[in-house]
Amino acid sequence: MTANRRQVIKTMGALPIAAAVPAAGMLSASAAEATAAPHAGALGGRDLFAEVGIEPLINARGTMTYLSGNLMLPEVVDAIRATSHEFVNMYELQDAVGAKLAELLDCEAAMVTAGAASALAIGTAAVLTGTDEEKIKALPFLPGPRREVVIQKSHRYVFDQNVRMAGVDFVEVEGPREMERAINDKTVMGLFFNAASSWYGTPDSVSREQFVEIAKRHKIPTFIDAAADVPPMERLFEYQRMGFDLVTFSGGKIIRGPQSAGILLGRRDLIEAAKLNFSPYEAPIGRTMKVNKEEIFGMYAAIKSYLERDHDREWDDWVDRTERIARAVRRVPTVEAEMVVPPGPANEFPGLEVTWDQDTVQISPDEVIERLRDGRPRIEVAGGGDTLGIAVVTLRADQVQIVARRVHRMLADAARG
């Protein structure tokens, strides 16, 4: 046994979690333990990950699309499986599920899109075309002058490309007065990026209420991107009540529906126009964002489940996860671990920030990130610079201890001597 290994075991001995960890397995946590999917039995033991040669990973980084978002809830997977053996008329299905969603979310109308980015594109298409077939066919090159969308300077963001792709230009404004002056004959919409303040740490120069009020006075529809803005659940109702004409949420983040789905809520005429710009029609811009019936049912099941979920219990579970990991890593000298809840409205749920004195624990957060990524099982975490960030909301219950153990071990190793 190397000194390294002895030290790790000695340190681990002080841990409450150590009782559950056989010493021999400690330095080589079995990949199977971390990655065996709860539904692995479905294919009679056939391992599709191995078959195609892709290694699953533990996602302690967050609901990132490149990490496949979030895990669908069992009831979402059940909805997909339970509906996959029948054909339906897709126009009818979108209408039927849309009506149910509108009822559940207390809005005029709703539809399932291929994610929030997709909703941005077809919602914008809807305000440009209405129900005019010629205009729908012409997008993104509508005859006549370029149409304009009003947006606050501080609200420009990566996903505004999905608004521009419908064929509009942004006019940037700062403050209510500039917004008022910017609206003209070519203005077709106002876009509000709900999480701009939390992404950039800069306050909105036009409040939500002012934005809606000014736009309404000028009869300009408003669209709010609230993709990552639950919890709290109430946000699913808040913006349509506030008067926004279009609202979108991602399906694949905390709601844990299909990663390739989202919802678009809003004014009945605009949702109808958005549907005309979407699949299954041939071939408006939204045809490139097809959602199949399984995703539509899956999204419906996810929203129902999200509304019925015990949100306090879910929150307590997240807090408990951060505490378990914090307790483990704090056993290493100088290591501090703090639960943080971002100010919102985006991603307003508990995560963990870990810092240490790098003279004592001689490894940088970036090195930890890299080694976790290269280890077995692979673990993706957040952070960089002076801080290691650990997301707990995307972990399966059985993965919390694996992350706690691995991060602890890595820091303890670096603290020896």
Ligand SMILES: *Cc1c(COP(=O)(O)O)cnc(C)c1O
């Ligand atoms: C995640 C996100 C999107 C994209 O959502 P998808 O459902 O992945 O298409 C758009 N806007 C914001 C603010 C987001 O956080």
